[in-house]
Amino acid sequence: MAEISEAPDSDSSKLFGSDSKAPQRPDSEPEFDPKLMRKTKPGLKRLFLTFSVLFSFLLGFPFLWKSVEIYRSPLPFREIDSLSTQLRSDTLLFPLHFHALFVGFDSDPDRLRWSILSEITKLTSQNPKCSDNYTLSVTVDLGSRCLRGRTSSPHSSSYQCGSVTGGDFVQNDDVAVDERLASVFGGKNNEYSMAVVKGVSERAVVGKYRHAWMVVGDGSDVEMAVVKVAEVLIKVFINGGREEGLIRNEFMPVGADGKIVLSFNLLNADPHDWVYDWDFEKIDDTLLTPMIEALGPVANISVESQVLYHTPKASFSYWNQKLESYVFSTKDLPFFVNSNEWHLDTSIAAGGRSKILQFAVYVPSAKECPLLLQLPNGEISKTNGFISPMWGGVIVWNPQGCLRDSEFKPSAKNIIPIQDLENMFEVFIGQFRQLFGFKSLNVYTGASGDWNLLPSERGFTEWELDVLSRQHTCFNLHSCATTLGSLSRLVQSLPRMIIKDEIGKQVKLSLEAAKLALSNASSGVYESSAASSSQARSLAEDAFFHPSIMSVSYYSFEHCFAVYSPFFLPVSMHVVLAALRELRRYKQEKAKYLAWKAKANTAT
């Protein structure tokens, strides 16, 4: 285009001679140089045209940007970070209150309190993740009056003077004593009581609720009692009778959505020999349901059962003449579960993130009956069962009289006798407790003596449930914080990944539940803090495992650039160049016109 506009100029110069330097015009216009001057004002049409194209491109650019924008729901990154730092720096503190009652002793309660506290500090292990903030109050009951020690806790002791006497402990019925003490102490949520009584026979018992008692002989001194009191408070009430107080992850069999499915399976190894069935509903109602209700705050538990046939085991056993039975050893236990033939995980009610715990009763075939488990020290196992952490447990049950096969005529369908079923379920409950890390022996052997542990019909005593609630709250909160931290790091590292609204909502709800759990825990309400903490963890896991966060499905920014640039770059280059060229030309023409005008003005 520029050539066309210059053509008339060059033509006009050609018309007037080839000398284009400074053709002399004898006319009125002095020194008109067509290369440096022009007579008419330069038009704006060309400039307008090119600039309108450029502006239309620029105008369309925001629309293009918006169309390739991806939707990212805003996540509260700062709050996630603050939750992580809060959990890391201040360890989660559970407030506990201990109350020690001494009956029949003549000692100063403040001195007793001081010595108990010093024993406790010797025993407390450093637990970096979650620890307990305890207060202690001591009461000495002299019969006629009570001496109450100085206490730093705001809890006023509700103990009525004289309610507990030495005569309560004369009979040896631990359960009755336990109930009596429960009515005296009350047993509120985070208060643990300890009664030390002078009496005839020495006995040390931990009850089903939140108290324990100790009967010491006349000759023993208070210091021994103090050591034992400290030990039971720390090792039993706080740590649950386990060795370390640390949280070992393999004893947390709760699914990411806070649910556990207990799957009970009766395995008939060889149905040609005999087929056994069981009356599961009765046992479920009477034995399992109270336990499931008791564990409500910790996990949402459901129960399923099935009977399977043709399920041989994968390991071997050998005939032992002395025991007159087939024996398998603990070396065979890792190979016992035959994952090929035992189709255990067929639950339809369990969601993808629930935890399924398998409890299997193995009925051996006639070729291997009776089947007994021999321990490494040569003894035969009393339970004939074993567990695998985070998987479940197996019990081997031998049908009655399977050795004397001439007399034993199995009918088409046999039912496992009720007494055997009850024993089996006691072992199951023992295994279930073992999966949570609790032992089922009725004796706790401490450094300073033995304590009898009273069992509860619900499978877990109140103080054990407290230990579980505290432990699970701690674990769930830490897991929630690390999951949310991982999610925020992942989201920030992939700037072009779509974050749906659902994920944003789940993160927000999870943070709210975590805050609620923290506040409940610090005020001592264990059950609701356990429930909120498991909800927080479940929501955080839902957000992290949302199926849309797959990095392989999203393109990086370089990819986007590589897709659009082959179209836009050449076109925009041409448009911009054209605009610039037109601008330059306009400026040149304008300068030429102004020069001519100046010349014309000076001439006139």
Next chain:
Amino acid sequence: MACNTRNKYPAQVFNNENHRLNLYGDNVEVDYRGYEVTVENFLRVLTGRHETAVPRSKRLLSDEGSHILLYMTGHGGDEFLKFQDSEELQSHDLADAVKQMKEKHRFKELLIMVDTCQAATLFNQLQSPGVLAIGSSMKGENSYSHHLDSDVGVSVVDRFTYYTLAFFERLNIYDNASLSSLFSSYNPSLLMSTAYYRKDLYKRRLEEVPVTNFFGSVMETIHTDAAYKALSRRNSGRFEDEMSLDQSVHHIERRMLIKVNDGYEIHDINPEGEEGASKCPWSTFRNKFQKAENVDSLVNYGLVAMIPLLVISTWLVQ
């Protein structure tokens, strides 16, 4: 492969031309086959990001104590593995998936065995601790198949896989073979390539790790010492009671299957919420459009609007 229409022995895959072992036998559980074997599904299995409807048998249900064996075989090259002749798994994708698994504690130890050409390059980018990886060949080398089964018409097994299987067939259940014996059993002249393994991320010494750590689905077991004897105090006569009618009704109520979707209220949230953030006028227009039940009237309006255009254009042409 087993159900490929070109397989002469349908649903059977052999490791040897003598057809002794059927690797697709009764006890083998195959969860993903055919068109489901894609890079996306593979990474979903590793990271655990499935849709809610995916059944448990198709998920990797591992936790922080699990030992996982990942065995990959096929065609591959420098930092990639070929999937289905149409896509590739890149080494950085695999490393990223393993990193996410480790962050979520989805494994304690992971063994990756790769049998492709230039297999050792596939785990170049791994950084997570607790991972042990071995490949059948190093960069620049090819891995070869072992022998050809002229009956079926293809090579039945690759060399690395053949020698691995031979090693395990020699063991019995009580042998305590270690991983170092497995790794040193590979002879480069027999494999025709160098089997290279990477143990810098794995803290334990290979001589101390038994092969059953990863192979054989062997479980960690603890003996149960005692039963919980609280219940023997109860009268055993309770069980002989006949269940009364109201008890049985109560019983039936408890037997109902628990609804799985109880806790998933969030999933019921209207998905329109996502679209609300996109261009507003367009979405309101679309909403109005969708709400307009009478689509026919809209079409009629459009047709009517076209008539003046028609008139103008005919007038211009004339």
